[in-house]
Amino acid sequence: MARIEVDGLTVRYPGAAPVLALDALDLDVGDGEPIAVIGPSGCGKSTLLLVLAGLVAATEGSVRVGGEALAGARRRTALMLQDFGLLPWKTVEHNAGLGLEIRGVDPMTRRATVAAVLERLGLAGFGHAYPAELSGGMRQRVALARALALEADVLLMDEPLSALDALTREDLQGLLFELWQQRGHTQVLVTHSIEEAVLLGRRIVVMTPRPGRVAAVLDNPEMEQPGYRSTETFLRRCVALRQMLESEGAFESAAGAARAEA
Amino acid sequence: MKRPASRVTGYAAATVVVLVVWEAAAAALRTRALPSPGETARVLVERFGADILPHLGVSVSRVALATALGLALGAPLGLVMGRSKRLDAVAGPLVFLAYPVPKVVFLPILLVLFGIGNAPKVALIALIVFFQILVTARDAARSIQPSAILSIRSLGASRWQVFRHVVVPAALPDVFTALRISTGTAIAVLFFSETVAGTDGLGWYIMDAWTRIAYPDMFAGIVVMALMGVAIYELLEALESRLCRWTRTGTGR
Numbered sequence: 001m002a003r004i005e006v007d008g009l010t011v012r013y014p015g016a017a018p019v020l021a022l023d024a025l026d027l028d029v030g031d032g033e034p035i036a037v038i039g040p041s042g043c044g045k046s047t048l049l050l051v052l053a054g055l056v057a058a059t060e061g062s063v064r065v066g067g068e069a070l071a072g073a074r075r076r077t078a079l080m081l082q083d084f085g086l087l088p089w090k091t092v093e094h095n096a097g098l099g100l101e102i103r104g105v106d107p108m109t110r111r112a113t114v115a116a117v118l119e120r121l122g123l124a125g126f127g128h129a130y131p132a133e134l135s136g137g138m139r140q141r142v143a144l145a146r147a148l149a150l151e152a153d154v155l156l157m158d159e160p161l162s163a164l165d166a167l168t169r170e171d172l173q174g175l176l177f178e179l180w181q182q183r184g185h186t187q188v189l190v191t192h193s194i195e196e197a198v199l200l201g202r203r204i205v206v207m208t209p210r211p212g213r214v215a216a217v218l219d220n221p222e223m224e225q226p227g228y229r230s231t232e233t234f235l236r237r238c239v240a241l242r243q244m245l246e247s248e249g250a251f252e253s254a255a256g257a258a259r260a261e262a
Numbered sequence: 263m264k265r266p267a268s269r270v271t272g273y274a275a276a277t278v279v280v281l282v283v284w285e286a287a288a289a290a291l292r293t294r295a296l297p298s299p300g301e302t303a304r305v306l307v308e309r310f311g312a313d314i315l316p317h318l319g320v321s322v323s324r325v326a327l328a329t330a331l332g333l334a335l336g337a338p339l340g341l342v343m344g345r346s347k348r349l350d351a352v353a354g355p356l357v358f359l360a361y362p363v364p365k366v367v368f369l370p371i372l373l374v375l376f377g378i379g380n381a382p383k384v385a386l387i388a389l390i391v392f393f394q395i396l397v398t399a400r401d402a403a404r405s406i407q408p409s410a411i412l413s414i415r416s417l418g419a420s421r422w423q424v425f426r427h428v429v430v431p432a433a434l435p436d437v438f439t440a441l442r443i444s445t446g447t448a449i450a451v452l453f454f455s456e457t458v459a460g461t462d463g464l465g466w467y468i469m470d471a472w473t474r475i476a477y478p479d480m481f482a483g484i485v486v487m488a489l490m491g492v493a494i495y496e497l498l499e500a501l502e503s504r505l506c507r508w509t510r511t512g513t514g515r
Contacts, residue, residue: 050412053416054416055412055415055416072418073415073416073417073418074418075418077416078416078417079412079413079416081409081412081413082409083407083409085409085410085412085413085414085416086413087410087414087427087428087431088508089431089432089434089506089508090427090431090508098414098417098427099417099418102414102417102418102419102423102427103417103418129511130507130508130511132508132511133511146417150417
């Protein structure tokens with residue numbers, strides 16, 4: 001069970017000019033539910049993920065993951081960042097097994113687990129390569145391998161595909177969906193992309209500009225249909241989400257940021 | 263990746279150039295102060311076992327010990343300073359006050375404190391290596407990508423594990439560069455300190471030959487000291503390519 005319950009979450013970064021990143025945010029993600037979070041740049045989406053990963057403490061409010069109040073990094077939560085969080089000095093094998101190594105899993109078990117996961121993600125034979133020798137899409141797969149090796153039941157992703165070209169991106173969106181369907185983990189995907197949100201979020205959470213709050217939630221139950229990407233429902237949902245973002249005044253900056261990153 | 267074969271060829275070619283220039287200079291100048299390569303080689307072979315080798319041993323152990331000391335103290339302190347704002351606030355100003363001071367001016371003080379044996383020479387070289395490594399390690403640790411740290415912390419890494427898996431390897435290539443650079447300075451300072459006090463080491467051997475007007479001996483000493491520098495540099499290079507394999511592949515570091 002890995003339900004995420006966020007209640008009245010406020011995060012204020014201290015300093016000479018304190019920044020209110022999140023303001024009394026409420027969010028409930030069911031066990032095994034995939035949600036997407038979308039909103040303008042600087043709306044506190046990343047802060048929300050860091051809080052869920054146990055890396056940033058709540059100033060006010062409570063966060064419970066898997067029924068327990070969050071205090072620091074949780075064993076079965078995996079965080080994936082935009083640049084994949086791979087360590088350049090470790091081989092694919094060691095990067096994928098890093099979580100297990102930190103948890104003190106013995107090398108034999110570690111190697112076996114990692115080998116199986118790399119095989120599953122189409123990385124068999126790349127165990128001894130360094131990240132610099134891989135394409136962006138393959139690096140992303142290594143980051144996924146790390147999460148799978150941990151048997152993560154919560155997968156937190158911050159713009160995980162934004163550095164990739166369009167085709168690789170589609171490919172990995174498919175892989176993320178497939179993995180979620182097979183494993184049924186709870187998934188929070190922060191993204192700038194309307195299409196990605198509609199493809200991978202059974203619910204899509206729209207955030208307000210800073211300080212971040214939940215502006216609206218869009219239900220998207222059809223995302224589990226096979227071939228959803230080419231259905232009319234998908235297109236209509238994208239349009240609906242776009243309108244929602246526009247009415248929240250979030251669209252301009254979200255689209256601008258997406259352009260700036262492209 | 264440099265292939266060892268092309269490296270050897272490079273060294274061989276450079277040696278030939280040096281020998282040709284030297285031979286030509288010796289023939290042109292016709293002075294006792296510049297013996298030819300052949301004469302130097304003869305003296306070198308003749309004197310090596312009995313005379314030069316013991317001095318070489320003394321010099322090598324001084325440099326090795328001093329470098330190890332400087333590295334063992336400078337690298338950890340620099341890395342911790344780079345990652346801890348509090349320690350950096352305390353130690354940073356001290357370091358930056360001391361860093362630009364040429365350490366070699368402390369030799370007289372060290373001679374007074376430690377006598378004329380190995381200790382002042384080792385201490386002086388260690389001091390130089392220490393500062394070079396300290397400053398480099400600190401800067402390297404400061405410039406680590408925040409995402410690398412976040413990502414490993416999200417896996418539940420302790421402070422020590424963050425150091426072991428991220429901070430140390432991230433700084434390693436820079437530390438090696440600093441080591442190779444400070445080797446040059448270390449050998450120069452070694453020469454200087456050996457000529458100032460004591461009766462052993464290659465520096466002393468070279469200057470002793472000079473006072474005896476034994477120029478071929480002097481040149482033999484110079485050649486050996488130069489080769490010692492090359493050997494240390496190559497050793498560090500080999501260590502680096504073993505320990506920093508990822509820098510030799512692709513574009514990443």
